[in-house]
Amino acid sequence: MDTIQRTTTADVGGPAQALTNKLSMRQRFWRTLRKNYLLYLILLPGLLHLVIFKWAPLGGLVIAFQNFSPFQGVFGSQWVGFEQFTKFLHDPAIPHLLANTLLLAFFTLLFSFPAPIIFALFLNEVRNRYVRKSVQTFSFLPYFVSSAVVVSILYTLVSPQGGLVNEALGFFGIKPIFFMAEPGWFRPLYVLINVWQTFGYGTIIYIAAMTTIDPALYEAAEIDGAGRWKKMWNITLPSISNMMIVMFILNIGQILSVDLDKVLLMYGPSVYETADVIQTYVYRQAFAPHGFPNYSYGAAVGLIQAVLALVMVVGANRAAKKFSDSRLF
Amino acid sequence: MGTTTKIRRRPEAFNIVNGAILLLIAVACIYPFIYIASVSVSDGPYVASSQVYLLPKGLNFETYRYIFTNPRLGIVQGVLNSVFYTVVGTFVAVILTYCTAYVLSRKKFRGRHFIMMAFLASWIFEAGIIPNYIINDRLGLVNSRWVMILPGAISTFLLIVTRAYLESIPDELEESASIDGANDFQIMWKIYLPLAVPVLATTGIFYAVTIWNSFLIPLIYLQDKSLQPIQLVLYNLLINQDPHSTSLENLTLHGHQILPQNIQAATMILAIVPILFFYPFAQRYFTKGITIGALKG
Known part of the structure; x- marks a missing residue:
């Protein structure tokens, strides 16, 4: 059967191949187009989406080299070359914003990265299926809820007027603290809710990696007299190390992009000192300016950040490829 | 002992x-x-x-x-808006992502690698909120319900996930259907779609949660109170508390x-x-x- 089929394909393929070779490029193009026109039609909406919503904004980046005015449009605005970038280099706000961005990203990574690993390691030790299942179900819930709701809950809990946290502090004789208005509290609170929101999601990844561990490894270790800690340290942890490296590298790649939604929800002028980051600065240039919106300058700062982020992501991807067979793209 | x-x-x-x-x-x-x-x-x-x-x-x-x-509180309106955005937006996004991923997973389709690279490139190098705003403003999406539906209708990440799933379905299925006289559209719709239900569910949930929870897009684009989703209504009610709104x-x-x-x-x-x-x-x-x-x- 197999041989018959193969010969038929060869018979049909032979002359057809010869025929196509004779046809010119243009004819061949129209032939494939006519043959696959439905495929092109199905792709058309997706292609339009790519061009309009993904590539056109990249073209819109040219405003970083202009003095863009919404009334004159992209084509009518005045070209200024690298003026916006020179302005960036001399902007006294930038070093502080950069430091804020990196510090916030650093503390987020410091706590949000290990949290799901530790949690997954201990969850993996739970033998009772119901405890395991319910713990996992509940810990995943915060990931599902919007930042707007999470920050609203935070506001309610730490409110100086009757918020539970301040009530509890009052019980110990501590005066109410206006957490959301004190610069010193911004980073701890941001990191806290970030860990709270994401550790359940991260746990899923590590638990999935742990289920692939061969049980024979544990049995052999038990025979050798290994205890629970030894097994966790010497079997479970090394088995997920690849996944840990990949996750760590992906996190490093994203270190320049903080969660803009969350920062916008949490910050205000009273905490700009610690909370104002590059992305919020860009946002304010266009959407909450003091005077006229400065689209061009915002776009220039955004462009510089995007280039730096690109370098980070590509570098991270290279590293991920080196350490394991998994990669981002 | x-x-x-x-x-x-x-x-x-x-x-x-x-x-x-x-x-x-x-x-x-x-x-x-x-x-x-x-x-x-x-x-x-x-x-x-x-x-x-x-x-x-x-x-x-x-x-x-x-x-x-x-x-007049706008809360019910906010919930209804969010439900509308989520239902319509998820439907549009799942269909669009599926169709695009289907074509990009066909081996006979030339240029699929090129188009995939074009998606990936726009993913790792993002234009940022301001150039996006310039384009969307031109398209008339400021204070329009469509801004919650169209720009996010293809997530490159979910496109990759869907395409990977479709590529794992054996090609013989397409070949035999094609011999039986089915055209590409029929194959996509009647043969591959039922098989792709698990991945459609995955992408659907991702899209639904993303749209329901989205905050930055409505914050930037939807000043019109009657269009705002519940997340933005909540923000105005509790965090923002602007003096013009009904306290x-x-x-x-x-x-x-x-x-x-x-x-x-x-x-x-x-x-x-x-x-x-x-x-x-x-x-x-x-x-x-x-x-x-x-x-x-």
């Missing part, structure tokens, strides 16, 4: 302590929601004097009745006092509950999506 009991007993103690700590963490994950839910159905004075911390005190549903009978006052209804805190808590609940219907499916399919996304890419 002594050693055996030691070995046997130690893990048990560990199990109890470990289980207890993990359950405590689980409680920390849901406690805030329980607290907010309790505040939303408690009587005002108990809330004001911080007597509500776990279960509701002075149980009543007047706050919800008040919200649903007073459209909440203490009021008494059917013998129950309703404070701004009650209304804020009820709004949070309304911003969570509708999307929770997806939660049971989400766990299963999120895991699938995450593993495909993390491993295959």
